[in-house]
Amino acid sequence: MDEQIIEKVVIEHRDSLGGILSILTEIQSKFGYLPQDALRQVAKKTDSSLTDIYAVATFYKAFSLKPRGKHLVSVCLGTACHVRGAPKIADEFSRQLGIKSGETTRDKEFSFETVNCLGACALGPTVVVDNHYFSHVTTAKVQHIIEQARKGFQQSDPRTDHRIFKIQVNCPVCNHTLMDNEHEIDGAASIKLAASSSGKKGTIRLSSLYGSSSTDSDGDFPKGNVISIFCPYCREELPSELICPECGANMAMMTAGKYATFHICSRYGCLGHMLDITSQTQDSLKEMKG
Ligand code: FES
Numbered sequence: 001m002d003e004q005i006i007e008k009v010v011i012e013h014r015d016s017l018g019g020i021l022s023i024l025t026e027i028q029s030k031f032g033y034l035p036q037d038a039l040r041q042v043a044k045k046t047d048s049s050l051t052d053i054y055a056v057a058t059f060y061k062a063f064s065l066k067p068r069g070k071h072l073v074s075v076c077l078g079t080a081c082h083v084r085g086a087p088k089i090a091d092e093f094s095r096q097l098g099i100k101s102g103e104t105t106r107d108k109e110f111s112f113e114t115v116n117c118l119g120a121c122a123l124g125p126t127v128v129v130d131n132h133y134f135s136h137v138t139t140a141k142v143q144h145i146i147e148q149a150r151k152g153f154q155q156s157d158p159r160t161d162h163r164i165f166k167i168q169v170n171c172p173v174c175n176h177t178l179m180d181n182e183h184e185i186d187g188a189a190s191i192k193l194a195a196s197s198s199g200k201k202g203t204i205r206l207s208s209l210y211g212s213s214s215t216d217s218d219g220d221f222p223k224g225n226v227i228s229i230f231c232p233y234c235r236e237e238l239p240s241e242l243i244c245p246e247c248g249a250n251m252a253m254m255t256a257g258k259y260a261t262f263h264i265c266s267r268y269g270c271l272g273h274m275l276d277i278t279s280q281t282q283d284s285l286k287e288m289k290g
Pocket of ligand 1: 076077078079080081082116117118120121124126
């Protein structure tokens with residue numbers, strides 16, 4: 001383990017709002033998992049106990065203490081997906097990949113896991129492969145999904161790809177549309193947001209294709225830092241009562257139609273996002289405003 005790499009990551013993120021979480025997120029993105037040696041060095045360099053570092057590393061599902069395969073398949077077994085047949089889909093992935101949940105194939109191509117909720121309950125059964133969402137999955141689609149992952153999703157055309165779908169979002173405070181037709185990402189209008197972090201301000205744009213993680217920004221925000229996200233029109237911070245299931249940071253909320261809300265993680269670079277179709281948007285807003 002290269003001590004200098006870890007030292008650089010620690011120095012870069014030690015004083016950020018995310019602290020240890022930002023450090024571990026960066027290490028995981030560099031190595032694909034959290035090597036034991038790296039955790040020991042983080043403990044030493046941040047004057048923390050190894051137990052504390054392990055507690056964080058094992059609490060969040062986004063972190064892995066074991067090397068993962070090239071592709072990560074996550075099958076949701078949360079209640080909404082469960083009642084729509086998710087256990088059969090998990091069994092089919094397990095059978096076709098030849099591994100159980102928590103394992104990696106011998107050729108290191110695939111890791112497979114079952115999770116409790118992927119934030120798209122109304123579209124279940126839901127499966128995520130390499131951060132690409134598949135909705136209404138059936139056992140008949142499993143083979144195709146595995147083949148797609150092997151080929152590489154970057155070869156698909158997002159405009160004609162049915163595994164992801166377009167969303168339209170508005171500011172929950174002033175109700176102004178956040179869609180930017182002038183600036184396309186993935187061949188569709190992007191979602192435009194204002195952001196700031198440690199005195200730096202900028203615009204961030206997200207893909208409006210749910211499940212795509214394409215983004216664009218003119219702000220120089222360090223990856224792993226928690227940023228404040230605002231409506232670019234009324235300048236109000238976007239409120240959310242949810243915590244990112246990937247990294248534990250606060251999320252920012254937008255409305256997506258009358259009865260749905262779209263939440264994104266406020267940690268720059270984190271892929272956590274969720275579409276909550278079951279929530280009553282107006283009720284949640286009233287509660288949040290007290
Ligand atoms: S229960 Fe499966 S996405 Fe929520």
